[in-house]
Amino acid sequence: MMKQQLVKAYLKLPPLVQNVLVSLYGIKLYVERYGVGRRAAEKMLKNSESYSFSEMERLQEDAFVDLAHYAIDNVPFYIEWAKNKGISKSNISSIDDLSLFPVIEKEMIRDSPSSFVSKKYRNKKLISLSTSGSTGSPLEIYTDNHTRTLHYAFFTRLRSWFGVEKRGGRATFLGRIVVPQGQKRPPFWRYDFGQNNLLMSTYHLSEDNLSSYIEKLTAYRPVEIFGHPSSIYRVANYIIDNDSCGKVKPNVVITTAETLMPYQRTAIEKAFDCPVVDQYGCTEMAFFASQCESGEMHFHPEHAIIEIVDSKNCIVKPGVRGQLVATSLISKVMPLIRYKVGDTLSVSEEKSKCHPGFPIIKFLEGRTDDLVYKKDGGSVGRLSPIFRSDKNVTLSQITQEESGDITVLVVPNEKYNDKNREMIRRELVERVGDDLNISIFEVESIPKEKNGKFRPVKSYYKRIVD
Structure with a gap:
């Protein structure tokens, strides 16, 4: 709960102060990741x-x-x-x-x-x-x-194979909430000075906003782009559609956390004119x-x-x-x-x-989570991090219905309470917006698919997105 309060307070601060806080946290991470030994x-x-x-x-x-x-x-x-x-x-x-x-x-x-x-x-x-x-x-x-x-x-070794230093200049597309969900104008990113890392929101990648992302990437000139392939692919498609291939040309694009599909690799390689490396x-x-x-x-x-x-x-x-x-x-x-x-x-x-x-x-x-689509057409991948251990949930599943509405099934443990339910709802709203109906149901079990696999995210939303 304390973490949610901190995030809520952070999102109310001016962008300059947010950059400072992001950088301080980045320094903490840098010390943890590149310390003694x-x-x-x-x-x-x-x-x-x-x-x-x-x-x-x-x-x-x-x-x-x-x-x-x-x-x-x-x-x-x-x-x-x-x-x-x-x-x-x-x-x-x-x-x-x-x-x-x-x-x-x-x-x-x-x-x-x-x-x-x-x-x-x-x-x-x-x-x-x-x-x-x-x-x-x-x-x-x-x-x-x-x-x-x-x-x-x-x-460090992986990056060195492609000429990237620890602080070589990175643009990151992960599921972090770095700017308020309701923000309509850029910047849709924050800068981590500690790791020389441009944290780009993956929840604002709508058609109206993509040009500002490309402008920022062009000015920043990252040596590496790192993140979820579904998000980087959306940026790559925009670059291709607007004949801007090679305008942003890092040494390497490293994808992680989701399965990199062949069509995504092809588009990303074309857009950024560099090797695409999958990390697992x-x-x-x-x-x-x-x-x-x-x-x-x-x-x-x-x-x-x-x-x-x-x-x-x-x-x-x-x-x-x-x-x-x-x-x-x-x-x-x-x-x-x-x-x-x-x-x-x-x-x-x-x-x-x-x-x-x-x-x-x-x-x-790989772990091919379905994408959930917001009302503005933007896609949101990797919603499963919402259900980290602080929610007191032993199993969860998100389903986006044909109407666009979202149904959440959770199997609670003995510590689960109304606060956990509200935390789940709030974090979903922060990612998908408040214009979709969200229903949360506590259940005793969640069935697997006919093939015996479990799908944590399922989408039946039929909206066609460019």
């Missing part, structure tokens, strides 16, 4: 990116054995598991012993997140993160500055994947050990589609060993020519 991590990753498959496997094995021993000594869940199974640290001596560990389902973390937090960090100030709930149910994750620094070293990861920092300079989609193996399993959690052969199970090698705050992410994919049998030790992702079935 940054240089050592970046140097290690620079060296290991050319490792052979066997060299990378040895690196993973050493990291896994160290992590497994640590977890058995310090993490309540693994302490209890090892005790019940009669397993000691002496039983864990190679990467093959990963199979001794159970597969961790999301529900296990949701039901008891503290049991996965190391006792060594119990009395320390930790960073609490909440997953976006892209599968309908958010998780609470704990980390610290050191782990965040290790994680962002992988972003999760709030849990359980793994890191991205395309490289040659266009191959890779898991970064120094970050995590990857397994692809079938419905019985048995490992499938390369090339066969299955569920992603990841063992993060970078966090000792909340170690996740054999964590089932919930995405379907396959890895290639082929070895990479550009990065020999990196697995190649052959197929990735």
Whole structure:
């Protein structure tokens, strides 16, 4: 609730003051992401990116054995598991012993997140993160500055492949609320001086406003554009329709958080006349994947050990589609060993020519949330972050009816109350406007689709948008 009050107060401030506050928060994030240990991590990753498959496997094995021993000594869940199974640290001596560990389902973390937090960090100030709930149910994750620094070293390496420095000048299109929903005139962005980052509102990308976005991007000249492909695609289409391709030409466009569709890639590449790189990861920092300079989609193996399993959690052969199970090698705050992410994919049998030790992702079935459309024709993607853990919801689904009205189904937990309902409504209004009818219903369960998948956002709105 405090966070909502702060956002409400922020939105009432003058743009100049908002820029100051955004920059102060950016400095905080920069310290968390690029703090102590940054240089050592970046140097290690620079060296290991050319490792052979066997060299990378040895690196993973050493990291896994160290992590497994640590977890058995310090993490309540693994302490209890090892005790019940009669397993000691002496039983864990190679990467093959990963199979001794159970597969961790999301529900296990949701039901008891503290049991996965190391006792060594119990009395320390930790960073609490909440997953976006892209599968309908958010998780609470704990980390610290050191782990965040290790994680962002992988972003640094990815950006370095395309000549982008940490503060090289970035324009970001994510789901952050940076300007009031009702604002009708530019600027529809705020500037984060701490990270040299132009935060562009994705909730004001209407046909009437797009020209002002292009004017700002042209003046700002970002080295990198980063964000949701659905939003960047809308900007790209406007550029193409107005014969302005190459007018804004960054070194790279990096897409994240949504599935990058082939038609989106084609339009974005044409509009910005630069490489388009898809990045794939999760709030849990359980793994890191991205395309490289040659266009191959890779898991970064120094970050995590990857397994692809079938419905019985048995490992499938390369090339066969299955569920992603990841063992993060970078966090000792909340170690996740054999964590089932919930995405379907396959890895290639082929070895990479550009990065020999990196697995190649052959197929990735991403999280394709439907888009919700506002009355002014603007589309809004990634509404699932509304249902972070502070809403006390275990499962949620947003449906936009043919009329445009929105129906929200939530499965509440025991802490859910009227305030949570109002928070959900308010955050929806902040994103889609107040001219759509929003109905929220508490239910005991939400059915899956006929194919067994769960869709957190469904849209049947038939309005044709240019």
